[in-house]
Amino acid sequence: MSAIDVDVAIVGGGLIGCMTAFALCKRGRSVVVLERGRVGGESSGVSFGSLRLQGQHAVELPLALRAHEIWETIEEELGESIQFARHGHVHLALNDEHRARLESNARHGRAHGMDITLLDREMTLRRWPFLSDKVVAASWSTRDAVVNPRLVAPAFARAARRLGATIHEGIEVARVEQGGGRFIVHGRMRDGSEPVISSAALVNAAGAWSDTLAAQFGETIPLFAAGPAELVTEPIPPFAAPVMHVVDGSILFRQTDRGNVIIAGHPRMKVDAETRRARVPPDKILINLARLVAIVPRMRAHAVIRSWTGIEGYVEDMMPVLGPSSTTPGLYHACAFSGHGLQMGPAAAVAIAELIADGATTMPIAPFDIRRFYATGQQRTLSLAEEFQADVLPPRDGLVR
Amino acid sequence: MARVVVIGAGPAGIAAAEVLSRASVEVAVIDEAPRAGGQYHRAPAPGLALDMRRLLGTGYAAYETFHNDAASVCSRVDYRPGTLAWGVHGGAVHLASRGAAKALGYDALVLATGATDRIMPVPGWTLPGVFTLGGAQALLKDQGCLIGRRVVVCGSSPLLYLAAVQYLRAGGEIAAVIDTTRFADKLRALPDMLAAPRVLRDGLHHMAALKRRGVRIIHGATIDAFEGEERVGAVVCTPPNRMPLRIACDAVAYGHGLRPETQLAELAGCALRFDAAQRTHVPETDLDGRAGQGVYVAGDGGTIGGGQAAAVSGRLAAAAALSDLGATTNDVDLEAGRRMLQRLRRFQRGLATAFRWPGERAGQLDDAVILCRCENVTMGEVRAAIALEDGAAEVNRIKAATRCGMGRCQGRFCGPGLAEVAAISAQHPGSERDRLRVQAPIKPLPIALAEDVVP
Ligand SMILES: Cc1cc2nc3c(=O)[nH]c(=O)nc-3n(C[C@H](O)[C@H](O)[C@H](O)COP(=O)(O)OP(=O)(O)OC[C@H]3O[C@@H](n4cnc5c(N)ncnc54)[C@H](O)[C@@H]3O)c2cc1C
Numbered sequence: 001m002s003a004i005d006v007d008v009a010i011v012g013g014g015l016i017g018c019m020t021a022f023a024l025c026k027r028g029r030s031v032v033v034l035e036r037g038r039v040g041g042e043s044s045g046v047s048f049g050s051l052r053l054q055g056q057h058a059v060e061l062p063l064a065l066r067a068h069e070i071w072e073t074i075e076e077e078l079g080e081s082i083q084f085a086r087h088g089h090v091h092l093a094l095n096d097e098h099r100a101r102l103e104s105n106a107r108h109g110r111a112h113g114m115d116i117t118l119l120d121r122e123m124t125l126r127r128w129p130f131l132s133d134k135v136v137a138a139s140w141s142t143r144d145a146v147v148n149p150r151l152v153a154p155a156f157a158r159a160a161r162r163l164g165a166t167i168h169e170g171i172e173v174a175r176v177e178q179g180g181g182r183f184i185v186h187g188r189m190r191d192g193s194e195p196v197i198s199s200a201a202l203v204n205a206a207g208a209w210s211d212t213l214a215a216q217f218g219e220t221i222p223l224f225a226a227g228p229a230e231l232v233t234e235p236i237p238p239f240a241a242p243v244m245h246v247v248d249g250s251i252l253f254r255q256t257d258r259g260n261v262i263i264a265g266h267p268r269m270k271v272d273a274e275t276r277r278a279r280v281p282p283d284k285i286l287i288n289l290a291r292l293v294a295i296v297p298r299m300r301a302h303a304v305i306r307s308w309t310g311i312e313g314y315v316e317d318m319m320p321v322l323g324p325s326s327t328t329p330g331l332y333h334a335c336a337f338s339g340h341g342l343q344m345g346p347a348a349a350v351a352i353a354e355l356i357a358d359g360a361t362t363m364p365i366a367p368f369d370i371r372r373f374y375a376t377g378q379q380r381t382l383s384l385a386e387e388f389q390a391d392v393l394p395p396r397d398g399l400v401r
Numbered sequence: 402m403a404r405v406v407v408i409g410a411g412p413a414g415i416a417a418a419e420v421l422s423r424a425s426v427e428v429a430v431i432d433e434a435p436r437a438g439g440q441y442h443r444a445p446a447p448g449l450a451l452d453m454r455r456l457l458g459t460g461y462a463a464y465e466t467f468h469n470d471a472a473s474v475c476s477r478v479d480y481r482p483g484t485l486a487w488g489v490h491g492g493a494v495h496l497a498s499r500g501a502a503k504a505l506g507y508d509a510l511v512l513a514t515g516a517t518d519r520i521m522p523v524p525g526w527t528l529p530g531v532f533t534l535g536g537a538q539a540l541l542k543d544q545g546c547l548i549g550r551r552v553v554v555c556g557s558s559p560l561l562y563l564a565a566v567q568y569l570r571a572g573g574e575i576a577a578v579i580d581t582t583r584f585a586d587k588l589r590a591l592p593d594m595l596a597a598p599r600v601l602r603d604g605l606h607h608m609a610a611l612k613r614r615g616v617r618i619i620h621g622a623t624i625d626a627f628e629g630e631e632r633v634g635a636v637v638c639t640p641p642n643r644m645p646l647r648i649a650c651d652a653v654a655y656g657h658g659l660r661p662e663t664q665l666a667e668l669a670g671c672a673l674r675f676d677a678a679q680r681t682h683v684p685e686t687d688l689d690g691r692a693g694q695g696v697y698v699a700g701d702g703g704t705i706g707g708g709q710a711a712a713v714s715g716r717l718a719a720a721a722a723l724s725d726l727g728a729t730t731n732d733v734d735l736e737a738g739r740r741m742l743q744r745l746r747r748f749q750r751g752l753a754t755a756f757r758w759p760g761e762r763a764g765q766l767d768d769a770v771i772l773c774r775c776e777n778v779t780m781g782e783v784r785a786a787i788a789l790e791d792g793a794a795e796v797n798r799i800k801a802a803t804r805c806g807m808g809r810c811q812g813r814f815c816g817p818g819l820a821e822v823a824a825i826s827a828q829h830p831g832s833e834r835d836r837l838r839v840q841a842p843i844k845p846l847p848i849a850l851a852e853d854v855v856p
Binding site: 233 | 487
C-alpha cells in the first residue's frame with residue numbers, strides 16, 4: 001500500500017466512523033477510515049436497532065432530536081434501504097415508581113414537541129392485548145423508529161466510498177505520532193505490513209477501545225466495556241408493532257418485519273474488551289425469558305434461537321464524549337455512546353464534520369465535552385448497580401432459581 | 402468426587418462413559434434423544450416391532466453389542482436421556498429437559514456430539530419428499546418409516562449404499578443410487594481405504610447386493626435438480642459425458658457425508674481449525690481428544706471417523722480426562738487405541754476422497770436456488786451481497802446482510818454451502834476460512850422453560 005495523505009483519518013469503522021466519513025465527504029474533505037476488523041463488525045452491527053427518543057436524558061434530547069431528523073430522510077441520501085421504520089416506542093410501567101417516570105419523561109418529551117400519549121392499565125391492555133396485567137401504565141411515543149443495525153455501517157461506508165472516501169478494513173491503528181502539524185498514523189495489517197497514513201485531522205471513533213487512543217494524547221476517558229444481552233426468537237406472526245420497553249430497562253422487545261422477536265434486558269454485562277468476543281451467560285438468557293413471559297405470556301409458546309451481545313464503550317454518566325480533544329488540536333473524539341450510539345450517530349457525525357470543516361457546529365454538543373471528567377461536581381450520578389452487573393457465573397450444579 | 406459430564410450417548414459417548422464409570426469419578430451422560438445409540442446405533446421407538454436383525458444384516462452384531470454395553474453403562478451413571486445441552490458457560494453445561502432448565506457443573510467435559518448431514522443445495526432441495534440421507538435412515542430405524550415408495554438415494558457418502566440396502570430390506574424400492582463422485586476418485590482412495598479392510602469389504606458388499614437386486618447405480622453424475630410441483634417427482638442428473646437423465650421417484654434421500662456438530666466445543670472455548678481434507682472446521686485436539694482446559698472431544702463431533710473410530714476415540718478421551726484429573730484407569734491401552742485411531746482416520750481420509758464434497762458446485766448453481774431454507778435466502782441474494790463487498794465477502798458479513806444462517810438451524814445446514822460461495826468469491830487458499838460463529842442456545846430453546854425461573 002502506498003503512503004496515504006488525507007485531510008482526515010478516522011480510527012474505527014463502526015457506525016460512528018462511517019457516518020463521520022460520509023458527513024466529511026459531503027463537505028468536500030478527503031477521508032480515510034481505518035478499521036482493524038470489518039466495517040460495523042463490533043457493536044454497530046449487533047445492536048437492538050432502536051432509535052429511541054422517549055426517555056432520553058434531558059441533556060441529550062436536543063442532540064437526539066437532531067439525529068432523528070437525519071434518520072428520517074437518510075435512506076434517500078444513502079440510496080438504499082436500511083429498514084428504517086417509524087414503529088413508535090412504548091414505555092411500560094410495572095409499578096407506581098415506573099409510572100412516575102413515564103409521566104416525567106412525557107413532560108420532558110412534550111416540551112421538545114414530541115407526541116407522547118399516556119395510557120392507564122385498562123387502555124394499555126385494550127391497545128396491546130398481548131400484555132399481562134402486570135403492566136400498570138404505558139407511554140407511547142410515535143416518532144421513535146427502528147433500523148436494521150446490521151445494514152447501517154456498511155451502507156454508510158458504501159455511501160462515503162461513492163463520494164471518494166477510502167474505507168480500509170483490516171488495518172489496526174497501532175500508534176499515532178505528530179509532525180509538521182500533521183498526524184502520522186501507523187497501521188498494522190494481518191499480513192505484517194505497516195502502512196503509514198498522514199492526515200491533518202484525526203477522529204477517535206474507536207468504540208470500546210477509544211480510551212487507548214485518547215491516552216496516546218494524554219487524555220483520560222474513564223471508559224469501560226459492557227454489552228447488553230440480546231435474544232431472538234423464531235419468526236412468529238406479527239403482533240407487536242412498536243418497540244416495547246419496561247421503563248427500568250429490565251426487559252425490552254420488538255418484532256422485526258420478518259416476525260422474529262428481539263429481546264433485550266438490563267442490567268448490561270461487563271465484558272472484557274481485550275478478548276473482542278463476548279457471550280451471554282445462559283443464566284442471563286433464562287432470566288430475561290422469565291421476565292418476558294411475565295409481561296407477554298403468549299411468548300411461552302415460542303422458542304429462542306440465538307443470543308448475542310457486543311462490546312461497547314460506556315462511561316459512568318452514560319453520555320457520549322463528543323468534540324475536540326482537550327490536549328491536541330486537530331484531534332476529535334466521538335465515542336463512549338453508552339448504549340445509544342445508533343440513535344445519536346448521525347448528529348454526532350455531522351457535529352464532528354462541521355467542527356473539522358467549518359471550525360464550529362450547530363449541533364448541541366456542549367454537554368459532551370471530554371473536559372467534564374476533569375471538573376468535579378457536575379457528573380450526573382447514576383447507580384451503577386442498577387445498570388450493570390458483572391458476568392455472574394452460574395452456580396455450580398444449581399438451578400437458576 | 403470429580404464430576405465428568407459426557408454429552409452424547411452414541412458410540413463415542415458410551416465408550417467414554419464405560420471407561421469413566423469404572424473409575425472413581427462421578428459420571429453424567431446427557432443425550433437429546435430418548436434412547437442411547439446416536440445416529441449409527443439408533444434404536445426403534447418402544448413398542449415398534451421392527452426387525453433390526455433383518456434391517457441391519459451383518460451390522461446387527463455391533464448394534465447388539467453396543468446396546469448391551471449401553472444399557473449396562475447407563476445403569477451405572479447419571480444418565481439423562483431426552484435432555485438438550487444448549488449452552489456451556491463458566492464450567493457448567495446448561496440443560497433443558499422436560500420443560501425445565503438445569504445447570505450441571507463439570508470438572509471435565511467429554512463432547513461426543515456426533516455429526517449431521519452435509520448438504521449442497523440444488524434446485525428443488527427444499528421440496529417436500531426430499532430428505533437428508535441421515536434423516537431418511539433415522540426415520541427408518543427410529544420409526545420404521547420409509548420416506549417414499551420409490552426412492553432415489555443420491556449425493557456422495559458411503560451411507561448411500563448402506564441406506565439403499567436397508568431400504569430394500571425394509572421393503573422399499575430404490576429407483577437409483579446416484580453417486581456424485583467419479584469412479585476414478587474411488588480408485589484413487591483405495592490405498593487409504595485398505596487401512597480398514599473390513600469396512601471396505603462391507604461397503605463393496607452393499608454395492609454388490611444392490612447390483613444383484615437390479616438397482617441402477619450411477620457414478621460421477623452431477624445432480625441437476627429435484628423436480629416436482631407439490632412434492633418431488635423426479636431427480637435430474639447428468640452422468641459423465643452423457644445427456645441428462647430424469648429418474649422418476651416419490652422421495653429422495655440426499656447428502657454429502659457428515660458435518661461435525663462443534664457448537665458446544667466452540668462454546669466451551671475450544672479452538673476450531675479448518676480441516677482441508679474434510680473441508681470443514683473441526684475442534685483442535687491432540688490425538689487423545691484434549692481440546693482445551695478440561696474439555697475433550699470424541700467421535701464424529703471432532704473428526705468424521707465412523708462408529709468404530711468414535712468408540713476408540715471415546716475411550717482415549719475418557720482416559721485423557723481421568724489422567725488430567727489425577728485419577729487413573731488401566732482399562733485403556735493407549736498405544737493400541739492411538740494406533741487404531743490413526744488407521745481408521747486414514748481410512749476416513751480415503752472416504753473423503755472416494756465420496757467428495759462437491760464444493761465447487763456452489764459456484765455453478767442458479768441464482769434462484771435456495772441456499773438457506775430457514776430464512777429462504779437464495780444464491781442470487783448471497784451473490785448480490787458479495788458483489789456489494791467488492792466481490793469478496795466473509796461468511797458472517799454475508800449472514801448479516803442476507804439473513805443466510807440466521808434461522809432455526811443457525812447455519813447448521815446452509816453453513817457448508819455458504820462457506821463455499823464465500824470461499825469461491827474470496828479465492829481463499831482453502832486453508833484459512835471464516836466460519837459462522839456460535840452462540841447459545843445451540844438449538845431452539847422453548848421459552849416456556851424459563852417460566853419458573855425467578856427473574
Ligand atoms: C447489543 C447492543 C445493543 C445496542 N442497542 C442499541 C439501540 O437499540 N439503540 C442505540 O441507539 N444504540 C444501541 N447500542 C449502542 C450502539 O450500537 C453503539 O453505541 C454504537 O454502535 C457505537 O458505534 P461506534 O462506531 O462508536 O462503535 P463500534 O461499532 O464498536 O466501532 C468501533 C470500531 O473501532 C474499531 N477499532 C477500535 N480500535 C481500533 C484501532 N486501534 N485501529 C483500527 N480500528 C479500531 C473497532 O474494530 C470497531 O469496529 C447497542 C449496542 C450493543 C452492543
